[in-house]
Amino acid sequence: MATDYDAPRKTDDDSESIEALKERVPDKLSGSVDSEDADNPSGFELPGADLSDIELDVVVLPAQEDEFTCIECFLVKHRTQIDHETSVGAVCVECAA
Numbered sequence: 001m002a003t004d005y006d007a008p009r010k011t012d013d014d015s016e017s018i019e020a021l022k023e024r025v026p027d028k029l030s031g032s033v034d035s036e037d038a039d040n041p042s043g044f045e046l047p048g049a050d051l052s053d054i055e056l057d058v059v060v061l062p063a064q065e066d067e068f069t070c071i072e073c074f075l076v077k078h079r080t081q082i083d084h085e086t087s088v089g090a091v092c093v094e095c096a097a
Contacts, residue, residue, distance in 0.1 A: 070095055 063069060066079050071088050072095035083096035 063076050067076050068079060068082060068090045069076050070081075070090060070092040071086065072091055075092070077092050081092045081094075082090045083093045084091055
């Protein structure tokens with residue numbers, strides 16, 4: 001059976017009154033303030049703050065066989081990105097442009 005996606009859709013929820021919908025929505029002006037931000041529970045970090053006591057765990061992988069480090073931008077790129085090689089090392093396509 002073909003469906004007309006442009007036709008307006010009616011459901012049982014469409015018959016609800018605006019008052020009923022307003023009762024379901026919490027009042028934004030009720031005065032309750034969420035004091036803790038879910039994205040940043042520890043608060044805001046100020047520029048120049050002492051972060052020397054924070055430890056970061058980062059795994060650094062050496063360059064793989066199919067990668068090279070561009071001598072212009074010093075980024076590790078795939079071998080397919082080599083434009084040309086000099087006596088010092090390889091230059092990527094972006095830096096050669």
